[in-house]
Amino acid sequence: MSATGDTNQNTFLLEQLGTSVPGLELQISNLSLYQTDIYYVAEHPPLALASPASAEEVKQLVLAARRLGLKLASRGAGLSYSSGYIPANDRTVIVDMTRMNSIVDLQPEDRYVTVEPGVTWSQLREALKPIGLTTPFWGTFSGLYATIGATVSQGGKFYGSASRGTSAESVLGLQIVTGTGEILTTGSAATIGEASPFFRNYGPDLTGVFLGDCGAFGIKTRITLQLIPAAVETGFCSFSFDEPLAQLGAMGKIGAELLASECLGMDPFTARSRMAGEGLTSDIATLLGVIKGSGSIFSGLRDAALIAASGRRFSEKVGYLMNCICEGRDQADVRSRMRRIREIATAAGGRAIPASIPRVMRAMPFPPMNGLLTPSAKRVNWLHTVVPNSRGGECFSKTEAVFARHARLMKDCGIDRGYLLSTHGPSGVGIETLIRWSDAPYAIHTHFMSDAEKAKVRQRSENPKSSAAVIEISKDIVADWRDMGGVHMQIGRKYPYLETRQPATATLLGDLKQKLDPDNIINPGNLFSTLK
Ligand SMILES: Cc1cc2nc3c(=O)[nH]c(=O)nc-3n(C[C@H](O)[C@H](O)[C@H](O)COP(=O)(O)OP(=O)(O)OC[C@H]3O[C@@H](n4cnc5c(N)ncnc54)[C@H](O)[C@@H]3O)c2cc1C
Numbered sequence: 444m445s446a447t448g449d450t451n452q453n454t455f456l457l458e459q460l461g462t463s464v465p466g467l468e469l470q471i472s473n474l475s476l477y478q479t480d481i482y483y484v485a486e487h488p489p490l491a492l493a494s495p496a497s498a499e500e501v502k503q504l505v506l507a508a509r510r511l512g513l514k515l516a517s518r519g520a521g522l523s524y525s526s527g528y529i530p531a532n533d534r535t536v537i538v539d540m541t542r543m544n545s546i547v548d549l550q551p552e553d554r555y556v557t558v559e560p561g562v563t564w565s566q567l568r569e570a571l572k573p574i575g576l577t578t579p580f581w582g583t584f585s586g587l588y589a590t591i592g593a594t595v596s597q598g599g600k601f602y603g604s605a606s607r608g609t610s611a612e613s614v615l616g617l618q619i620v621t622g623t624g625e626i627l628t629t630g631s632a633a634t635i636g637e638a639s640p641f642f643r644n645y646g647p648d649l650t651g652v653f654l655g656d657c658g659a660f661g662i663k664t665r666i667t668l669q670l671i672p673a674a675v676e677t678g679f680c681s682f683s684f685d686e687p688l689a690q691l692g693a694m695g696k697i698g699a700e701l702l703a704s705e706c707l708g709m710d711p712f713t714a715r716s717r718m719a720g721e722g723l724t725s726d727i728a729t730l731l732g733v734i735k736g737s738g739s740i741f742s743g744l745r746d747a748a749l750i751a752a753s754g755r756r757f758s759e760k761v762g763y764l765m766n767c768i769c770e771g772r773d774q775a776d777v778r779s780r781m782r783r784i785r786e787i788a789t790a791a792g793g794r795a796i797p798a799s800i801p802r803v804m805r806a807m808p809f810p811p812m813n814g815l816l817t818p819s820a821k822r823v824n825w826l827h828t829v830v831p832n833s834r835g836g837e838c839f840s841k842t843e844a845v846f847a848r849h850a851r852l853m854k855d856c857g858i859d860r861g862y863l864l865s866t867h868g869p870s871g872v873g874i875e876t877l878i879r880w881s882d883a884p885y886a887i888h889t890h891f892m893s894d895a896e897k898a899k900v901r902q903r904s905e906n907p908k909s910s911a912a913v914i915e916i917s918k919d920i921v922a923d924w925r926d927m928g929g930v931h932m933q934i935g936r937k938y939p940y941l942e943t944r945q946p947a948t949a950t951l952l953g954d955l956k957q958k959l960d961p962d963n964i965i966n967p968g969n970l971f972s973t974l975k
Pocket of ligand 1: 520590597765969
């Protein structure tokens, strides 16, 4: 069936879809929120938003879509920026996974938890807190809304990543509805008879095939995650560096020795706007959050006092910042990790400064989602790569060289840039650049704000000249990272993937897609094509 924009035809298709999946929640108006992600806008609005409540409903939806010639794009909270879920053509139904948001099976003794895909990282952390357990990777900054199903589909990094890897390393098994409508189980849970999802690699690692697939191989309907003991003691330290390359070297070493659970670098501008944007130094709510989020009232009060006291000093000249959170079995363990981090940082030229940012990060790991625009309402294009520890400095320099080449254009178009640097122990460091420019916001940029926050957002109008310049600069950065063999989470249709794979690998990927989704109805384009 060919794609047309015919309204009668579309109405007919949606009626057919509704009849084929009785009980399916289907929204067919007010869909502009779903035509964009945080960076990309699709040529076509979606036909509808379908919100299934169970794996069986997802299965029926896939079977009906296949029969009717519709495309499906699964969506969690929509907090990504790599064209992973926006419509690829005018016959696309967005599949909203947020209704499937139950914690299905929590087994502290066997150390696993099974969740539906719409469970958020914040929801899971709250559920695990009373039993003193955590998942090794335990979420993204966006985890107040970001869903577990989406994160493991596209790959997520941050909380826990400095010593325990990305979202993929925490997954034991999956349930997936493929493009043929089959419900497929991976890991030890696929055993016939009495099965437990406690083990990932029983035979070939089929779970791994679906992690980082950006949803191209099917829609995840259950995820089993590993559980480990939560930290008993936590310590914080921050350092200022004049030299970002020296800082990246230190971050790589901290990862290689598995010293921190999180290690985050920021350029001076990003650090200051994070402090300002979230009112970290003065805002009473933040301080209350720190008190509440700390393990005890005493340590909460101590941390809040330290943050308040450091507010003024923070505004003094800071360079590139490195913020570390260390976890340990006891205080001696934490102290010895912090001591070693201090040695590494000092040897690389870092100066210890008050550790406000990591304290707030740990007390309030999932802040309200008001950072989709900068505090002055500029748009942001986030681009990231992860490279081996030994190449972090080179990657940073190459990225800076691209900005230097485009300095004139950036000045003319009012474009600036910042950095977030991260440790991916033991082997890699992450470089993320935030390219900021003035442009009209999309609906999603203000979607998570309160009315009062929305009213305060500075109005900005469309700026095609600057957004074209952002595309050009971003393309050059991604090309340089590609030449270095950098890897990416969140490939979607943003980063070149298939075209960068060796022929035998590319063939296998194509064969898998053909087997699992022969009519290319699920997240078409993800992994397999790159937007220009
Ligand atoms: C302010 C901010 C902070 C962020 N912080 C981080 C961070 O610390 N670390 C990080 O890695 N990322 C971060 N991100 C990026 C992003 O929020 C995360 O990657 C997050 O995991 C996305 O979750 P989501 O539910 O919003 O996914 P969505 O954007 O809804 O979807 C992402 C992808 O997953 C697919 N998908 C969704 N559900 C399913 C499913 N059930 N089955 C198969 N495929 C599915 C979609 O098709 C899409 O390709 C941040 C983004 C913002 C805006």
